[in-house]
Amino acid sequence: MEKENQIFGIRAIIEAINANKEIDKVFIQKDAESDLMKDLMKAMKRNNVNFSYVPVEKLNRLTPNNHQGAVATIAPISFVSLETLVEGALEAALESGKKPLFLILDQLSDARNFGAIIRTAECTGVNGIIIQKQGSAPVNGDTVKTSAGAVFNVPICKVDHIKDAIFYLQGSGVKTVAATEKTESHIYDLNLNEPVAIIMGSEDRGVNPSVLKIVDEKAKLPMFGTIESLNVSVACGAFLYEAVRQRM
Missing domain, CATH: 3.30.1330.30 (Ribosomal protein L30/S12)
Known part of the structure; x- marks a missing residue:
């Protein structure tokens, strides 16, 4: 620090x-x-x-x-409000034709994982990252370093409750997709070529069950090894780049 x-x-x-x-x-x-x-x-x-x-x-x-x-x-950055983030992305989409892409981190707690995710988010054109005020990783020196400075380029929004942010996004026409192994659908089965918010869970327990109940879609990555889970920043990269692939 x-x-x-x-x-x-x-x-x-x-x-x-x-x-x-x-x-x-x-x-x-x-x-x-x-x-x-x-x-x-x-x-x-x-x-x-x-x-x-x-x-x-x-x-x-x-x-x-x-x-x-x-x-x-x-925090070395200033946070944006949810309304400013979403409305700004939707307005920019009308001008550019690029469909908004948001990332929600459900109580991710490790600053280095957070930084790595921010770096990938910047590279994949994510419009903004939404985190919860309580229980989330801090935006500190480790975050800045691991993000390679990308933390200064991607808007970050803090909300009181993740579920309220999901409801707001859904009301704004944004599809919400949770990354979870508790589904039969693979990420490659979903249409990500539309306004979408991808939700990644915490390192130890994944996306909160109460959040899984309200999202539009759930998806997982195919796993072929004996280890049953990926590092959350690696899994997030796979999800984001599938969105990029579909939009190219």
Whole structure:
């Protein structure tokens, strides 16, 4: 974590949140209790700021300063709203004739996987990436490095709930396709040559079952080896490039 992209100290983080800074994630010391910490928790929940509890040793590694039990990371990018992202892509499609392609990451948690996916998304012409505020990988130095700078070229949107974003996309005429092994359909069976949003799940449990219930289509990749799953960034690349192939 780059030092210029972090804030340490409870009061400083509260002020940053109240000033609407792009706080990406806050690391909170386990078992830390004080009135000021309670104020921080209220501010984070009120503004839907992503946070996690960590041992004090992690905070000590993040900064040699007096962190008071809290260290925050500031995102190196500005996030866009869902409405701005979708409406902008649809308007651009009318002018260019290119069908919008969105990517939804359902609580992907690894920053390097996130960066690799962003890099592939940029190369395949994805109009924007949608992530959930809580439980998603941070946009930090690892993300920027692994994306090879692509994070500055692909709009990223944070939403409170993935399901609400899916409903909004569906209402805007965008087909939603979830990558999951819990289906008989292969990605090659689907029509991706239309406005579409591809949904990739977390590294450990895939796409949330509640999300699978509301998507338009489900698809998987054919597997011929003894290992039953691919790294999520590799699987995402396969899905995105099938969309590219169909659109060429």
